Amino acid sequence: MEFYHNMSNIYDLIIIGAGxxxxxxxxxxxxxxxxxxxxxxxxxxxxxxxxxxxxxxGYQFITGPELASKFEEHMKKYxxxxxxxxxxxxxxxxxxxxxxxTNRGLYEAKTLVIASGKKSKELGVxxxxxxxxxxxxxxxxxxxxxxSGKDVAIIGGGNSAxxxxxxxxxxxxxxxxxNITPNITGDPIMQEKIRESDKVTILNSAEVTAITGDKAxxxxxxxxxxxxxxxxxxxxxxxxxxxxxxxxAKEVDRNELGEIKVDCHNSTNVPGIFAAGDVTNVPEKQIxxxxxxxxxxxxxxxxxxxxxx
Ligand SMILES: Cc1cc2nc3c(=O)[nH]c(=O)nc-3n(C[C@H](O)[C@H](O)[C@H](O)COP(=O)(O)OP(=O)(O)OC[C@H]3O[C@@H](n4cnc5c(N)ncnc54)[C@H](O)[C@@H]3O)c2cc1C
Numbered sequence: 001m002e003f004y005h006n007m008s009n010i011y012d013l014i015i016i017g018a019g020x021x022x023x024x025x026x027x028x029x030x031x032x033x034x035x036x037x038x039x040x041x042x043x044x045x046x047x048x049x050x051x052x053x054x055x056x057x058g059y060q061f062i063t064g065p066e067l068a069s070k071f072e073e074h075m076k077k078y079x080x081x082x083x084x085x086x087x088x089x090x091x092x093x094x095x096x097x098x099x100x101x102t103n104r105g106l107y108e109a110k111t112l113v114i115a116s117g118k119k120s121k122e123l124g125v126x127x128x129x130x131x132x133x134x135x136x137x138x139x140x141x142x143x144x145x146x147x148s149g150k151d152v153a154i155i156g157g158g159n160s161a162x163x164x165x166x167x168x169x170x171x172x173x174x175x176x177x178x179n180i181t182p183n184i185t186g187d188p189i190m191q192e193k194i195r196e197s198d199k200v201t202i203l204n205s206a207e208v209t210a211i212t213g214d215k216a217x218x219x220x221x222x223x224x225x226x227x228x229x230x231x232x233x234x235x236x237x238x239x240x241x242x243x244x245x246x247x248x249a250k251e252v253d254r255n256e257l258g259e260i261k262v263d264c265h266n267s268t269n270v271p272g273i274f275a276a277g278d279v280t281n282v283p284e285k286q287i288x289x290x291x292x293x294x295x296x297x298x299x300x301x302x303x304x305x306x307x308x309x
Contacts, residue, residue, distance in 0.1 A: 011037050011109040013301050014100050016088045017245075019045020020287045021277025022115035023071045024294035025301075030078030032302045037109070038075075038082040039102055044068030045117045046242075046278070047287050049141045051167040056287050064141055067287070088116070091249045093270055096308070110308070111301040114249055114260060114268075114275040115294055118242035118285070123155060127211030128238075135217025136236045140164035143235075149173050152235035153220050155208055161239035162186035165194050168237070175200045176231055178222055180207055180240075211236060244279045255281050266297035272308075274300050 013029055015022045018040035029036045047053070050064030059067065075082070083104070090101040091112065098112045120138035122128060128136055137143040140154075144167050152172045154164050157179030168175055177184070177194070182205050184191055194200050203224060210221040212230075219230045244258045253261045253269040260275040262268055262282065268275055276282075276297035277290035 009108065010097065011035050011107065012305055013037075013111045013113065013298070014039060014098070014107055014109040015113045015115060015298075016040070016091075016100065016248075017045065017115035017117055017277070017279070018043045018072075018075065018082060018084070019115060019117045019277060019290060020047050020071060021045075021117070021279075021290040021294035021297070022113070023075045024291040025113045025115055025276060025298040026075050026082075027078065028295045028298035029301070032298070034298075034302060034305065036081060037107060039086050039088055039100060039107065040082065040084055041087050043072045043075075043082070043084055047071065049139045051141055051163055053287065088248045091251070091273070093251065093272065096272070098272055111272045111304055112274065113266075113294070113297045113301055114246070114252070114273065114279060115277050115290075115297070116245035116248075117278040117290075118244050120238060121241045121243055123208055123238050123240065125208050125210055127213070127217075131211050131213055131217045131236075134215065135213060135234060136211060136238065138238050140167045140237050140239075143237075144168055144171050147172050147235040150234040151232060152176070152237060153178055153208075153231060153233045154237045154239055155179075156239035156241070157181055157184040157186060157204070158239070158241065159186045159190065160241070161237075162190035162194060164237045164239050165200060166190060169194070169197045169199055172199070172235070176220075176233065177202045178206045178208060178220075179204050181205070242278070242285075246279055249273075249275075257281075265300045266293060267300060272301075272304055274304075 012034045013036040015038045048068035086102045100107045151174040153176040206224045259281040262280045266274040274297040276293035278285045
């Protein structure tokens with residue numbers, strides 16, 4: 001059931017993104033009876049990519065997809081004012097009205113919460129683009145099962161790479177963890193679990209130089225100690241970090257990493273535009289933090305609407 005009808009075509013609030021931050025903002029907006037719309041590429045965001053989540057309060061253990069589906073259920077309890085599969089490409093503010101241009105249309109609102117999170121960084125080596133979705137992937141949770149019994153490489157040495165390795169240990173035949181720095185930097189508990197497995201070969205100070213194959217990936221080329229070697233693999237999981245999805249918000253101040261700068265009320269430099277979660281410069285990128293920030297941003301938008309009425 002759609003609770004919130006937009007009579008004037010100008011929403012009180014638009015929320016960009018439906019990860020933990022955007023979904024929580026929508027729950028708070030609904031409970032304040034704000035007329036709002038969520039515009040998002042997907043529902044769940046990065047939370048849905050995580051294998052095991054053991055640090056979201058109230059759930060001692062839950063998988064990413066399970067938590068994401070609980071979030072979605074909670075959001076949709078308040079109505080289905082979500083445009084899924086839609087990507088914001090430009091945001092502008094003129095005469096107190098904020099316009100959000102997407103790949104499908106143009107929407108207007110009095111306030112905006114940007115909760116567009118982060119996306120995976122690419123390796124930028126020959127073969128990566130060519131073999132994307134033909135062996136090269138950026139999401140172990142989504143694509144891991146496709147590599148059952150196969151040899152795979154995971155690129156990276158931080159928490160995302162270790163999370164991917166722990167998921168793939170249960171699925172793949174053999175794993176190479178290819179890490180560019182001299183040591184793995186991810187959580188010690190995850191490192192211990194990985195070192196317990198005899199399926200994993202860790203290659204430190206190793207740089208990927210190319211991905212090769214025919215119809216699908218067949219091997220990866222790696223440079224170590226001045227020598228290049230070819231490792232036969234059928235799957236490559238790129239887990240080398242994330243960049244903020246903030247390129248569409250050109251008028252909004254961002255830091256050198258591209259993160260949107262917010263104050264403790266989630267306000268940006270543009271009146272009426274708020275931001276929350278991983279897309280912002282708030283330290284520590286975690287689900288519980290993004291959810292909390294999303295609630296704050298929606299409440300700040302509510303306060304702004306009341307003051308400007
Ligand atoms: C592999 C992995 C494992 C993790 N494990 C944990 C964990 O165990 N515990 C934990 O607390 N945290 C974990 N994290 C971090 C956590 O997932 C993030 O901190 C959290 O999801 C951030 O939420 P967010 O809503 O800010 O952004 P995101 O989750 O990135 O969501 C962003 C949303 O915006 C949408 N979007 C992006 N660009 C646009 C656009 N232009 N237009 C419209 N929509 C757009 C996306 O589709 C998505 O719905 C993990 C992350 C990864 C990658």
